[in-house]
Amino acid sequence: MPKTLILTKNAQQDLDEAFQWYQEQNHGLGQEFIRCVDAKLSEISRNPLHHQIVFREKVHRALTNRFPFSIYFINEDDIITVFAILHQRRSPESWKTRTE
Numbered sequence: 697m698p699k700t701l702i703l704t705k706n707a708q709q710d711l712d713e714a715f716q717w718y719q720e721q722n723h724g725l726g727q728e729f730i731r732c733v734d735a736k737l738s739e740i741s742r743n744p745l746h747h748q749i750v751f752r753e754k755v756h757r758a759l760t761n762r763f764p765f766s767i768y769f770i771n772e773d774d775i776i777t778v779f780a781i782l783h784q785r786r787s788p789e790s791w792k793t794r795t796e
Contacts, residue, residue: 698741701769701776706794710781714765729763733781736760736767740778744771759784768794 703711711733719726740747740758747756750768758767768780779794 698738699744699771699774699776701737701741701778703781704777704779704794707778707781714763714781714783718763732760732762733765733767737778740767740769741776744769744776 711730715726715730717726718729736758740756744756747758747769749755750757754770756769756771758769759765760767764784766780766782766784767778768782769776769778780790782790
């Protein structure tokens with residue numbers, strides 16, 4: 697059974713900004729980006745342990761298909777908290793302050 701998945705305010709802002717950028721590049725590309733992220737979020741909710749642990753034995757990272765984005769999340773008992781959805785060229789350390 698899929699777990700409940702929550703996006704933090706920062707993660708939602710990441711998603712909104714990326715959507716806007718892709719939509720400005722090519723009409724409809726923003727929707728395709730959202731579709732790819734939604735598919736990965738659905739996969740995460742079904743099988744969170746499938747994704748690599750990247751920090752403090754609790755932060756996982758999932759890579760989106762087609763778009764170069766990483767989704768950072770924490771898997772707890774019955775909830776998954778997504779706290780960052782970032783382009784892979786951004787500083788790899790930029791999301792760490794969000795885990796505190």
